[in-house]
Amino acid sequence: MELVETDLGATLSTLLGLAWLIPLGSFVAILFFGPKMGPHGRNSAWVATGAIGTSFVLSLFAFGNWMVTHPPVSGHHGDDHGVSEEAGHDDHAAWDVQDRAGKTPASFVNFAEEHGEAASDGHADEHGDDHAEAHAADGHAEHHDDHGHGEHAAEKIAYSGDWYRLYSSPSLVLSIGWYIDSLTVFLFVMVTFIATCIHVYASGYMHDELHDITDHEVTLASGEHLHRPGRFPRFFQALSLFCFSMLGIVIAGNLAMVFMFWELVGICSWFLIGFYFERKSASTAANKAFIVNRVGDFGMLIGLMALWGALGTLHFGDSVSVDADGHQVVQPGLFSLVRPAENGHALQVPDGMVVAAAANRVGDIASVVSPEEARAVVEEQVSGWRARGYGNWLLVIAGLGIFCGCMGKSAQVPLHVWLPDAMEGPTPVSALVHSATMVAAGVYLTGRFYPVLSPDVLVVIAYIGAITLFIAATIALVCTDIKRVLAYSTVSQLGYMMLALGLGGWVAGLFHLVTHAFFKSLLFMCSGSVIHACHTNDMRRMGGLLKKMPYTGWTMLVGCLAIIGAGIPFSLGGLHIGLSGYYSKDAILAQALVYSRVNESHALLWYAAAGGAAMTAFYMFRLWFMTFLGEPRDEHVAEHVHESPAVMTAPLVVLAVMAVIAGWSIGPLGVAALLEQARPLGTAAGMTGGGLLTAAVTVPAEAASHAPEVHVYATWVAFATASSGVLLAAVFYVWRLINPGLIATTLRPVYTFLENKWYFDEIYEWIFVKPAHGVAMLASANDRGIIDSILHLVAWASRQLAAVDAWVDRVVVDGVVNTLASVTWSSGLRLRDLQTGRLRQYVMFIVVGTVAIFLLASMMLSTTVASP
């Protein structure tokens, strides 16, 4: 047991590392050999599905390993709706469990001990009962928990390390590394599971791509439709790369690596949205997604620079290295810097940021004393400077910057505009990339980076989330495209997650991320099945499909019930029964309620969350009623409808089961308890702060939302809003008591406003796109008018110069050569006359010549002789 414990970090990193890299292998294989894999690359689906399936199995192994060595020690209170006496009693039982666990020292192997750094951990010397009691005491002391339940500062168990260092210098280490806690392990299982389902589904959905395709949405200049070869392998190639990138984000041990895979996910999304790139709408949507994400990533880069510039590290966890003398050197990671153990893991502005913000003062000191003394003086002064607020802004900027990236990826207002357009991609892509995983990356990173976020940033996150959930929900009310309803619903649910995180509901937000991933991928795949059958996205042409598509219809109903958080709002013998969304959404609402009670001025957040729940119920059931109930609206469409093949319905059923049970917890086993294990150190207590961006706020401890009077109220509100939404939808679309068209006419301005998606696209068109085009036209005119004319002038001058040069060449140089040649030629012509061919004449020449030379020589000789 002991041995297994100490090796767990290595085992997990190996298992998850393999699970992470196998899709990359599949990508490379399909990239090079895809078209050769069977007829039309048919077998590439097997390769990709096999790869992600293997990843899923490996992740399950890792998950099993984790559950064996670090079982969740208590039933999470997120499940304890309306805690009764019995529930309180259960809590004590749970404490006993933790006690027992505490007696096994191995259970408390935490990150610090793992790296032989026991001394830096305030609690590491405590064992057994003392340990658990100490924490219990801490919990009571820190969290004002009047009811004596629900709080314990569990040791966070996390493993981190580096596989490979890309670059290393004293001020910067770029590495490929891992940071593994229960969140990582669980997200691995979730992502690979959903991805496997979607791979299977896509191998059926994409069968059109196995042969040549005539794309009826693309008309060529010749007036014919585009005819192109199928791109089956290419689709699975991109899916594999996407899985690799997404898992890379989840396992990443530092922000630099997160950023790399962040961008990889972006490019995969671009590939997949633009899969039908011949369609203008698809290529535009792909570009839009990429560019909008770039805007967010710009903010993220600023955040990265703020962190690296001030702190000199981007690692999440501490990293241990061995120096030249053989001593272990602990390089604290971001989390330890921001929430140092000696400070009880409470948020404080790290020294690096204080010093960076007080650069002027440091400069003053350094100008007076020697560098060594200056270092000492600065270290003395740091706490004083911190008290005076130096560096607060830097921390806020770092947090806002990273959150900016998350806004782009997770489609938060105002960067949400790309997600609905991303529905141009094939439906499996929408399901995997744009509902279950990629957009989850933003929420995941916000959760991962949570310890560094200050109250100011959290308020911003909460408001962005609330605005997003409200705006997206209102737009979804009037959409008629089935996929767009789901897209806006995704945006809205992401808003919920961000809202929860911003309100301090760390577990609630990530819990909703997990449950949402299951039911939203289910909903998207159901909609894909419907589109596959109807060949249209327009809900106004559907209706009455339930009889013809029973599997799709009923699984979609499960998805709808899960997303609205259907469940029984009171305790049945201590049990709370509901679908997965019931648990996670109630946790968010409870957190919002607590927050609004603690901070009266922010009560709006609670109303937004509650109102959003009603709208969610309305638009989801509007979708379901319009699609599956009533009479077919379009006979032509209804005729051809048929249930999808088993390869598509089987994943639906699997996911439907998951959508039901994902929120359940059996004893201490449950998603929420598992997430509670991964809660960042020091965030359980809640915190008070802010004052930079808003008035000071108190972020309540998440445990407070489990208090009975809060939770019961929140649960009933959730139930009431959801049922009113469903009822309203039924009134409109099932019983048809009110004609929705009448409402639309009555509220014409509102309806038009919503139908045009709050005019976001138009506003961006006027604020960004048009000016950008204007600038581009100016630049183009400058290019053509000025730069080109200079270039043309230079070219013209060169030509003139060249003409002169050519003349010199032709006349002078060639002239000399030609003259020489012609002289040689003509003299040769003349000399040839001498060559008569008459032997006797030659002899004559010889004789005469000899005589002449003789005479000449004798004459010259005689003069030479005579001259002296």
Place this chain on the structure above:
Amino acid sequence: MNLLSDPVGVSHYLVVGALLFTTGVVCMVVKRNALGVLMGIELVLNGANVNFVAFGSPVLRGEQASLLGLDGQAMALFVILLAAAEAAVALAITLNFYNNHATVDVDRADDLKG
């Protein structure tokens, strides 16, 4: 210097050689028959030979015959040898020319005229 009154010396031989040479040259120039031209060549060569022998003779030069100087005679022998070889080649050429042109008139041999 009177050749007729002087005892026979190198000069007399030179005169004979010059006469032979001149006769040969004239023969080469005026004869159209290739064989005549060849004969002229022989005369020219032998005119030169006479000069070699005369100059090579220590007796004629009036020197002591202490040294066995036979350079001129050796050269004369080479020339004779060459003349024989030349005659053989030249006669072969002539014969071939005759075979081709049915004549030995050297004026007709102007195929390589420029």
